[in-house]
Amino acid sequence: MDEQAFRCLKVNQTRLMKDLHYTCQWGTGKRWGFMATETGMSRLSLSDTDKLARDWFVETTKSLGCSVTVDAMGNIFAIRPGREDGPPTCAGSHLDTQPSGGRYDGILGVHAGVEMMKVLNEHHVETAFPVGVVNWTNEEGARFPISMVSSGVWAEEIALETAHNLQEVGGGSATMKSELEKIGYLGTTPASYKSMPLAAHFELHIEQGPLLEAEKKKIGIVKGVQAYRWYTIEVLGRDAHTGTTPFSARADAMLAACRMISVSHDVAAKHSALASTGILTLSPGSVNTVPGNVKFSLDIRSPQDATVEAIEAELKQEFSRLMSNEVTKGLDLAVTWKTDSISPATHFHGDCIAAVRASAESVTGSSSLAREMVSGAGHDSVYASRRCPTSMIFVPCRNGVSHNPEEFTTAEDCRIGAEVLMQSVLRYDKSRCQ
Amino acid sequence: MDEQAFRCLKVNQTRLMKDLHYTCQWGTGKRWGFMATETGMSRLSLSDTDKLARDWFVETTKSLGCSVTVDAMGNIFAIRPGREDGPPTCAGSHLDTQPSGGRYDGILGVHAGVEMMKVLNEHHVETAFPVGVVNWTNEEGARFPISMVSSGVWAEEIALETAHNLQEVGGGSATMKSELEKIGYLGTTPASYKSMPLAAHFELHIEQGPLLEAEKKKIGIVKGVQAYRWYTIEVLGRDAHTGTTPFSARADAMLAACRMISVSHDVAAKHSALASTGILTLSPGSVNTVPGNVKFSLDIRSPQDATVEAIEAELKQEFSRLMSNEVTKGLDLAVTWKTDSISPATHFHGDCIAAVRASAESVTGSSSLAREMVSGAGHDSVYASRRCPTSMIFVPCRNGVSHNPEEFTTAEDCRIGAEVLMQSVLRYDKSRCQ
Structure with missing residues (x-):
């Protein structure tokens, strides 16, 4: 693929947003506006509503031709084959939310990955190596109180047993393991980068801060995490x-x-x-x-x-x-x-950052609509970056508000972000041939 | 009585402390030291232990020749007759404590009043007008959540009904009225200065602050309340x-x-x-x-x-x-x-302050062992002062600590304070003849 080809691959904004809001029927939270989609989300990890969102993710990616692997932490890897075998270049984020969360934190990143699969299929794109989309389990740490715990286990920085035995907050007796079993997502593949290696990990996420909005930027090129x-x-x-x-x-x-x-x-x-x-x-x-x-x-x-x-x-x-x-x-x-x-500070990989930068310029048609930034919050990309080249893509969110029902990113900004994500994955894939 | 006579009237320090600690068998609190008397107090107003302390107060003052009146708030007035009839000059304070209180706050003031009766009887002192000792109900406000509530009713600054309906804290259903009935202290005399007028009110109390101790003073001449x-x-x-x-x-x-x-x-x-x-x-x-x-x-x-x-x-x-x-x-x-x-600020009566000042000099034999001060905390004397001339006498307490089991005042300081209280009452009584 050349630069021209990248530019032709457009995200379907309507489809992206329709899918995103469709899955928000599972775990709908507090209403803040009059429109149908103007509610928050309350989809705690491994809850019955999380199961329904996961089921949708598995069915949808399978129907798009992906092979789906679930590991012992319930992390779901949907992989689309490439010309050659090898570890996939992945887009990843999470479908769980805070108890009083919104529709974008995590959810946007997973949906952008699914949309990428749809676009690639529509255009019959054949990548050099496999590409994938990952749904990481319990990123929020809201129900089981270690955040990013399942990417942490994948990176072998958190022991599986520790994670499995995590008890839900609020005095209930459920553990991560009991809930993984209950909803049918205790996979047989070991939760480890050794069993499920990734070539690279890109994550689209809302900024959760006010800088992009204030500076009228469209894309944050995330160089690392504070x-x-x-x-x-x-x-x-x-x-x-x-x-x-x-x-x-x-x-x-x-x-x-x-x-x-x-x-x-x-x-x-x-x-x-x-x-x-x-x-x-x-x-x-x-x-x-x-x-x-x-x-x-x-x-x-x-x-x-x-x-x-x-x-x-x-x-x-x-x-x-x-x-x-x-x-x-x-x-x-x-x-x-x-x-x-x-x-400690996380420094993302130069190759991935370069891929995001080039994609942002390509998608926005300008070098002035993106800015480099450092993430203030932790994300699954922190643990991913310990085991594979990684970077993140931020999009603006209204007033910098997140972890709140009123969390909001415009459909256009979601689309731009998703397009940058897709291009970043494809650029990185392409770079593996050189 | 002349100055010489005042000086001959000595408080029996051993008896004062023995009586005080004797009544602390009712509502003994947390132990802080090894000695028998090194515990705090937990004698909530109108509790069963408060009833036992009240019974002792009534029996003791009656045995000393006092007539005892209980009003509708359970305030107890023990009056020793004088040569002439008229409102009594009273020493007053309270026998109730904080849940985690000490042996001196309130208790010392009542005991000093009882000791005064014993000394007057021993020396066959005939006062010009009646003198008395008052036990005010629920000064602490710890069980029924308005402090100084019963002196407040007596002063007609708090409605009887409000006080009677006060519910105990902590979710219980007891009210002041139900508990007054239960322990037999719902008196028939109206709780009002009109039914039970006082000529003056003097209150001996621990300072509850560090100033006297720090300045090595023995007596605080209390001019008012902040x-x-x-x-x-x-x-x-x-x-x-x-x-x-x-x-x-x-x-x-x-x-x-x-x-x-x-x-x-x-x-x-x-x-x-x-x-x-x-x-x-x-x-x-x-x-x-x-x-x-x-x-x-x-x-x-x-x-x-x-x-x-x-x-x-x-x-x-x-x-x-x-x-x-x-x-x-x-x-x-x-x-x-x-x-x-x-x-609002309370300003005590000049005549009472003068009586305390003269008594402090007389008892300590020095003008430098007393200092004027303003009380930082509220006391029953605040409400008393609205209806009769009032002042207070402070004695040092260790480290300024109160509302704590470790609250402590030396026996000598208790005795000095009690003697100043007695002289103040007698001086004020004498002044009524002039």
């Missing part, structure tokens, strides 16, 4: 009566925590990084008692591991300083850090 | 992904709340007042979601009403400023204030 670390910070002061305890005799854990959260923001801003606190609990929790104990989460992110480390080091110093009575003008406090999670 | 206002502040931002949302696109309610709490502290400090946040809740509450909604309590206190008002006005301006995107470098947020409670 490093992040999660901590639980605990501040120990002393419970005291709000009316009878002067500031000089307080060890106010709440005030100290507030100053720490403020400082974490300022230090992150200085490093062009991110710091966020999404959880805070305190005790004893009474209007007229100064809290003696506060715990809060801290999430630090940057494209560079070194920056995350530098911020951590700086904040450890700053927080200690804030504990001293010279700063609080009260009694000393104590602070402890617990590291809950370390996710 | 004004305070309680608010619930709600900050409205927007939930957003912590990884994908740059600071410029956030409306981070958590960060804004932290800056507000910091500012409230700084503004209060500038006014030599107090500001505290004891409760904070946020939503949605996930490590990787920037909270779109935060609510927190704000407690502002100052001896002057005008200062509390000035701080409120200043913080309303400051908080609004913090909502603007020019300050947050992000999106606009919104803030709402709800006023939950307004308690």
